[in-house]
Amino acid sequence: MKALKIRSGCPISSALDIIGDKWSLLIVRDIVMNGKNTYNEFLKSREKIATNVLADRLSLLEATGILAREEHPESKAKIFYRLTDKGIDLLPVLVELILWANVHLPIDEEAKPFGDRLRKNKEAIVQQFMAALKKK
Amino acid sequence: MKALKIRSGCPISSALDIIGDKWSLLIVRDIVMNGKNTYNEFLKSREKIATNVLADRLSLLEATGILAREEHPESKAKIFYRLTDKGIDLLPVLVELILWANVHLPIDEEAKPFGDRLRKNKEAIVQQFMAALKKK
DNA sequence: TAATCAACTTGTTATTTGCAAGTTAATTTG
DNA sequence: CAAATTAACTTGCAAATAACAAGTTGATTA
Numbered sequence: 001m002k003a004l005k006i007r008s009g010c011p012i013s014s015a016l017d018i019i020g021d022k023w024s025l026l027i028v029r030d031i032v033m034n035g036k037n038t039y040n041e042f043l044k045s046r047e048k049i050a051t052n053v054l055a056d057r058l059s060l061l062e063a064t065g066i067l068a069r070e071e072h073p074e075s076k077a078k079i080f081y082r083l084t085d086k087g088i089d090l091l092p093v094l095v096e097l098i099l100w101a102n103v104h105l106p107i108d109e110e111a112k113p114f115g116d117r118l119r120k121n122k123e124a125i126v127q128q129f130m131a132a133l134k135k136k
Numbered sequence: 137m138k139a140l141k142i143r144s145g146c147p148i149s150s151a152l153d154i155i156g157d158k159w160s161l162l163i164v165r166d167i168v169m170n171g172k173n174t175y176n177e178f179l180k181s182r183e184k185i186a187t188n189v190l191a192d193r194l195s196l197l198e199a200t201g202i203l204a205r206e207e208h209p210e211s212k213a214k215i216f217y218r219l220t221d222k223g224i225d226l227l228p229v230l231v232e233l234i235l236w237a238n239v240h241l242p243i244d245e246e247a248k249p250f251g252d253r254l255r256k257n258k259e260a261i262v263q264q265f266m267a268a269l270k271k272k
Numbered sequence: 273t274a275a276t277c278a279a280c281t282t283g284t285t286a287t288t289t290g291c292a293a294g295t296t297a298a299t300t301t302g
Numbered sequence: 303c304a305a306a307t308t309a310a311c312t313t314g315c316a317a318a319t320a321a322c323a324a325g326t327t328g329a330t331t332a
Contacts, residue, residue, distance in 0.1 A: 002319075007158075007183040009244030011237030011251060012165050012230055018241075020158040022143075029148050039279050047143040050321050055280055065240075077278050077329040086240045092232040094148055100229060101147035104201075104222045105154075108145030115147060138288075175310050186290050191311055213298040213309050 002056060004064065018064050019090070023049055023057050025097070028066070028083065028090050032129060037080050038072065066090070088133045095126055138192060140200065154200050155226070159185055159193050161233070164202070164219065164226050168265060173216050174208065202226070224269045231262055 007013050019025055030036040042054055061067040066087035072078035101107055102115030118125055143149050155161055166172040178190055197203040202223035208214035237243055238251030254261055
């Protein structure tokens with residue numbers, strides 16, 4: 001696993017030291033928005049993360065307290081990856097990325113209605129997702 | 137310059153295709169929070185970006201419409217990098233990263249009061265920064 | 273019991289980063 | 303006004319990271 005290097009005490013810089021890459025927040029997205037929780041489910045996402053990169057990011061996200069590995073309720077062969085409170089608190093970052101992309105990037109048509117709903121009702125939707133994640 | 141690869145039509149994935157790295161948002165931060173606007177000012181930040189990486193990111197941010205290169209009001213030798221509206225709209229993302237880091241990461245003591253203010257008065261502060269950036 | 277599945281690891285190649293040094297045009301200094 | 307300095311890069315090279323293909327190990331299913 002690659003080591004975590006902290007470049008400065010700046011909050012933005014420190015946040016990017018952990019989640020500033022192309023894959024970490026996609027794993028968080030898959031848990032929050034797509035109900036995924038296992039290695040193989042993450043692998044199947046359309047962005048096609050490489051197996052070694054996925055393993056590396058999962059261990060980094062675990063090491064930084066964003067994810068926790070738990071035993072899967074249905075099978076001893078599977079590992080259930082769950083977001084910690086620290087991980088759940090990344091949801092507002094995801095939301096702002098979605099809102100920005102909805103306005104400024106070409107994205108899937110199917111994704112737009114959710115962005116529009118978010119725009120009009122951000123707080124409530126964020127609270128609802130957070131509650132759903134913390135509950136279980 | 138490295139090419140921009142879009143992995144999917146997912147808003148989060150597409151946003152990360154552009155700003156999902158350790159440096160791009162630090163350049164945006166330097167403009168928004170630290171009043172920097174030139175190559176050499178960006179170079180002097182404490183995270184110590186390499187010169188070739190800075191040049192690469194500046195051209196990528198320009199190519200994706202986040203930054204615009206303008207002539208510097210004080211000198212023909214300098215280039216004035218300004219955020220476009222698309223770049224200014226990244227401010228809420230920065231804000232959520234700051235809020236997350238303030239709660240969950242060890243950061244500079246000096247940075248904490250601003251995070252606390254943000255927490256209590258996010259909307260107003262964001263609007264104020266945006267207005268200041270759009271004005272000039 | 274054999275094949276399959278889930279979660280990785282390993283090896284190899286391609287890409288990106290970090291670091292040092294060099295380039296060119298504009299500006300300042302002696 | 304020639305010489306040094308500044309600003310914005312570019313280039314070359316070694317080191318780190320990512321992508322791709324294949325292999326390993328411990329469940330689970332047929």
